[in-house]
Amino acid sequence: MSGPEWKLSDDLKTVTITFPTSPPVxxxxxxxxxxxxxxxxxxxxxxxxxxxxxxxxIGQKVAAIPDPRWYTEPEMLSGDSLIHVRDPRFGWLHYLLPRASAQQLAQYLTRQAEDEPCPPTRPN
Structure with missing residues (x-):
């Protein structure tokens, strides 16, 4: 038995999923x-x-979203960094980074923005 069939409607408003059961669902x-x-x-x-x-x-081929919308704000209680990233497939995704991780990410992004392209780096 093969997997379900997925179809986007012509008006782009609904998805039809057909499961290959007997009878089909x-x-x-x-x-x-x-x-x-x-x-x-x-x-x-x-x-x-x-x-x-x-x-x-690192180095895998990915289906990256180019230049996604994003916002960042401090978390109200701890002051850690809340990061909100819009993925057109999955909606708004939210991540909470402790201050040390936020600082490390900022350093990596700053280095990548200022340096010539180089091999990717991995956090500790």
């Missing part, structure tokens, strides 16, 4: 339902095994 989801599905699948994936690797293997 079909779901039609609007953008809000897709957002809910992604959020819930993400939460469930976070608890599955094997886990997402803790470290990233």
């Amino acid at each position: 079909q779901f039609v989801l609007d953008a809000a339902a897709v957002d809910d599905l992604l959020r819930n699948l993400g939460e469930l994936r976070a608890h599955m095994t094997p886990p997402v690797p803790a470290d990233y293997q």
Whole structure:
């Protein structure tokens, strides 16, 4: 049995997922339902095994989002850095970096912005 069939409607407002069961089962989801599905699948994936690797293997080919919108603000209680990044596939993603990690990220980004292109660096 092959996997489900995914189809975006001509008006770009719904996705139809057809599962190859007998009889076939079909779901039609609007953008809000897709957002809910992604959020819930993400939460469930976070608890599955094997886990997402803790470290990233630098140099992999990725489908990067060019120049995404982003915002940063201090977290109200601790003053750590809240980073908000817009991914057109998954919505706004939010990350909380402790001050030391935020400083390290700032150093890496500053170095990359000022230096000639060079091999990627890995944090400690």
